[in-house]
Amino acid sequence: MKISDLKAEQLEHASNMLKAIAHPVRIAILSHLEDGKKLTVTQIYELLNIEQSTTSHHLGILKDKGVLLSQREGKNTYYYLKHSSLFSIINCVSKVTMEGF
Amino acid sequence: MKISDLKAEQLEHASNMLKAIAHPVRIAILSHLEDGKKLTVTQIYELLNIEQSTTSHHLGILKDKGVLLSQREGKNTYYYLKHSSLFSIINCVSKVTMEGF
DNA sequence: ATGATATATTTGCATATTCACATATAAATT
DNA sequence: AATTTATATGTGAATATGCAAATATATCAT
Numbered sequence: 001m002k003i004s005d006l007k008a009e010q011l012e013h014a015s016n017m018l019k020a021i022a023h024p025v026r027i028a029i030l031s032h033l034e035d036g037k038k039l040t041v042t043q044i045y046e047l048l049n050i051e052q053s054t055t056s057h058h059l060g061i062l063k064d065k066g067v068l069l070s071q072r073e074g075k076n077t078y079y080y081l082k083h084s085s086l087f088s089i090i091n092c093v094s095k096v097t098m099e100g101f
Numbered sequence: 102m103k104i105s106d107l108k109a110e111q112l113e114h115a116s117n118m119l120k121a122i123a124h125p126v127r128i129a130i131l132s133h134l135e136d137g138k139k140l141t142v143t144q145i146y147e148l149l150n151i152e153q154s155t156t157s158h159h160l161g162i163l164k165d166k167g168v169l170l171s172q173r174e175g176k177n178t179y180y181y182l183k184h185s186s187l188f189s190i191i192n193c194v195s196k197v198t199m200e201g202f
Numbered sequence: 203a204t205g206a207t208a209t210a211t212t213t214g215c216a217t218a219t220t221c222a223c224a225t226a227t228a229a230a231t232t
Numbered sequence: 233a234a235t236t237t238a239t240a241t242g243t244g245a246a247t248a249t250g251c252a253a254a255t256a257t258a259t260c261a262t
Contacts, residue, residue: 011125014198018128022119023221024112041238054222056239061220075230075237085197092189097115124249142210155250157211162248176209176258 020065021089025050026058030067030081030090038071038078121166122190126151127159131168131182131191139172139179 021027028048032039039047045055059079062068067086071078081087122128129149133140140148146156160180163169168187172179182188 008125010195010198011128014128014194015123015125017197018119018123018194019220022116022123024109024116027112027115027119042236051223052238053224053240056237057221060239072229072238075235077238083197085193088193089190089197092186092193093115093119094111096118096184096186096190097111120248126249143208152251153209154211154252157209158250161211173210173257176207178210 016065017067020062020067021086023058025054026062027090027093029055029058029062029079030086033068033079033081034087034090036080036084038080040076040078042076044079117166118168121163121168122187124159126155127163128191128194130156130159130163130180131187134169134180134182135188135191137181137185139181141177141179143177145180 021030025048029044032044032047041052041056041059044059045052048055059068059070063070063079066082068079069082071080122131126149130145133145133148142153142157142160145160146153149156160169160171164171164180167183169180170183172181
């Protein structure tokens with residue numbers, strides 16, 4: 001099936017999901033969540049070397065737009081990918097990016 | 102290879118490309134350019150039933166960010182996909198979107 | 203060469219959204 | 233109450249968006 005079969009609502013949905021991941025920091029976050037990994041806010045901002053509040057903000061965006069899920073365990077909140085099929089998109093993006101254009 | 106292997110420059114590039122397509126109108130435009138099709142500004146704005154200047158604006162964005170190429174033939178400008186591998190991304194998006202979440 | 207027409211691009215405007223940072227606040231644990 | 237971890241708020245700046253109008257480009261007839 002082709003994307004032209006999508007209705008306006010679906011285009012909006014696809015657009016929102018793409019917006020969610022269309023930022024270098026959020027792409028980097030997702031890259032660390034491959035293979036079903038779950039990471040805390042602290043782990044992520046230390047890995048990426050950015051502001052703690054900036055990290056939480058981006059995680060909030062990804063969660064709000066249905067890309068990530070979260071799970072509080074004591075003081076820590078673990079974030080993980082909601083759908084493994086998102087890897088498909090990210091892998092496609094990396095493939096196209098590596099082709100260099 | 103994983104997206105975590107990407108360098109900052111590549112994350113930026115991937116992000117820009119995703120930003121380029123992360124809009125309902127631009128997704129709809131791309132959907133009509135599958136299978137190597139080439140369309141004019143007039144064909145596109147009539148297909149999508151939107152303002153002529155809005156269409157030209159979005160086409161400009163897609164061209165500027167390296168998603169589309171254009172080719173003037175007389176009064177008409179034909180737009181087409183720069184890399185067929187972009188279909189991969191769009192097809193992944195439609196797949197994930199159709200899974201409905 | 204000029205004016206008219208068709209097609210496309212650009213400009214200006216107002217509005218909305220996004221972003222990073224610093225700080226404040228909230229929640230959980232000790 | 234103090235500490236650790238996380239979320240929310242405010243701010244200023246940057247970016248994105250649609251529309252209407254203006255401008256540019258190409259073609260055609262005169």
